[in-house]
Amino acid sequence: MYEAAIPAEPQPIPAIHGPPALAVEELSHSFGKRLALDRVSFAVAPGGFTMLLGLNGAGKTTLFSLITRLYSNRTGAIRIFGFDLRRQPTRALERIGVVFQQPTLDLDLTVRQNLRYHGGLHGMSPSDCEARAREELARIGLADRGDDKVRALSGGQRRRVEIARALLHRPSLLLLDEPTVGLDADSRRHILTHVRTLCREQGLAVLWATHLMDEATNEDSVVVLHQGRLRASGTVRTVCDETATAALPAAFAVLTTGERRP
């Protein structure tokens, strides 16, 4: 008699092949004479969580503006899941979701109306939009707030709605520019845990820009930008090894100020 083989051990998740979720190659951008990004190259793996670390003025927002095509005058290449942003912008952009540094929800619309508006821009049908809004609001613990005006939500709740909105059209790469700035410790933790869970359970690739070192764990990949230049990229362990430091804050200090802390 045929017996189904029952694996004794959990099976490893198969390796993900194919192009990186995001490939930035020799990317430069200037504002007049000011060079904001200088030949920056790095990649984000599909399903990987990558922290983009940099002090004020490092070039993080400029980089996000180029990846989302708010700015187009640059040299170098940006590929999203292999699609070149310049030559195949629609195929590339439909794969990304974005949470910008400045909140962009309409405060006088309800949560659901904000989500519906975003879904419409992405060509989603009203019924798909409703179903996805229900799903994402439940996932962020705001299932009962869909009919509230955004103005009535706390700062942390608004950020969670922005994440739900960014995920509505099922992107495979989520970009977040300093998503926890201005939030209290509990809200910061909640948002970070939520995005890490999405990454682990849904296979979402994430690029999370921050200057807050404590948001990174040893398992993360990091990209360190300083004054428009790439100073390091790799796992936290690799970056620490390369700078002969024991922890990320010390590595970051060496990479950005040249200071070695005792």
Ligand SMILES: Nc1ncnc2c1ncn2[C@@H]1O[C@H](COP(=O)(O)OP(=O)(O)OP(=O)(O)O)[C@@H](O)[C@H]1O
């Ligand atoms: N619209 C603009 N016009 C002129 N210069 C700009 C403009 N936007 C950014 N810059 C300059 O480009 C450099 C990079 O700025 P950017 O906002 O990308 O840094 P950032 O890492 O996002 O900083 P922050 O954490 O403060 O947001 C800075 O020197 C900044 O002054």
